[in-house]
Every structure is written in structure tokens, then in C-alpha cells.
Amino acid sequence: MVPGGYDAPRAPSTIDRLLVRKRIVNRLLCLLLAAFLSVAALAKPAQSADAVVTTMTEQVLAQGALTDAVSIKALVESAVMPHVDFRAMTARAVGPRWRTANEDQRARLMAGFEALLIRTYAGALSEAGGARFRLKRSAAVDASTTEVWSDVTVRGGREPIALNYRLALQDDRWKIVDVSVLGVWMVATYQTQFARVMERSGGIDGLIQELEARSKAP
Incomplete structure (x- = not known):
């Protein structure tokens, strides 16, 4: 004490x-x-990957057969593009040279790539009237990536067309980053094509010119 x-x-x-x-x-x-x-x-996610693919595809098919470029572009802009990370898709298709492109070049690449895709798939959209969509299954690739398998059957009773999607989780939304038609993944296909164009034309500007020329071709 x-x-x-x-x-x-x-x-x-x-x-x-x-x-x-x-x-x-x-x-x-x-x-x-x-x-x-x-x-x-x-x-x-506010909406599952399955629901994103189903909603988008059914909205496209509900428009029926479209034949003019203006209507097709409007449909793509309203029904498809909100569900696509088109910047990431374009970046992957362009490859490593995307990192050296400035913002103006990137914007022109994205616009040219979108125009190319619309022209490429215009024929398929012209046959969309009466087509039936079937969601088959989905599976996680990793914590932020999933793949959705589906098919579409067009009029005339032909075999279903396999149409698969790869989606990435961004914040609370699933965004499409690649599409496979009949087993061929779109980004990988265009990555090979674009690499050849840039090799023979001198890089990013050569690819931009090629894409813009294709979008204006009859």
C-alpha cells in the first residue's frame, strides 16, 4: 500500500x-x-446472366424480319448494345495495339467495328421473323465470368443455330464480352483478321481506314 x-x-x-x-x-x-x-x-447482380441473354434475344426476335440498315442499327442500339461491353470487346479484337491508340482512334475503331458487325449479321436479322429462341444452360467460368448456351431455330425447319455468350460481371450487371455462332467465337475470329490488316497496312490507322471503307461499301 x-x-x-x-x-x-x-x-x-x-x-x-x-x-x-x-x-x-x-x-x-x-x-x-x-x-x-x-x-x-x-x-x-440485378439480373442473372441467363435473364440478360433471354431478354435481349427475345426483344430482337420480337421485331421480326428487318431488311434495311437503319432499322437494324436502331434495333442493335436499343436492344443489344446496353447489354454489351463493346469497348472491351473491341479492345480484345484489336489486340495489344489498342493500348497505344488514342481516344479518337478508339472511338473510330468502335464505330467501325459496330458497323462491320451490323453488316455481317444483317442477313441473319432479315430471317429473324418467326425464329424461336431456346436457353439451354449456363456455367460459371470464374467468379466474374459466365457462359450461356442457347440456340435459335429460324423458319423453314432447319437445324437450330448454336448461339453462345460469354458475359463478365461489372459492378452489379452482366455484360456480354464475346459471342459464339456455331462454335466460332467472334472476338478471336476478328482478332486474327484485324492483326493481318494492321500488319499489312501499318497499324491502327490502317485498320480504321479498312473498317470505315467496309462500312461504306455497297
């Missing part, structure tokens, strides 16, 4: 220190768990 009748402060024992540490660790774990649950709730 110290002068004045008071007991001297007791030094914390090993057990006391361990209890304090345990309480701190428990609080940190609780905070981490709360943060994890909050992030998981925010990252939950």
Missing part, C-alpha cells in the same frame, strides 16, 4: 493482455465480416 492508504496500480498480467488482444481481434473480425457482407450485397 502506498502512502495515503491507496493500493498501488497492479501491472497487467499475461492473461489480462491476452483477453484484451482477443477482444480486439473479435472486433476486427466482426468489422471484416460486416464489410464482406456489404460488398457481397452490393455486388449481387
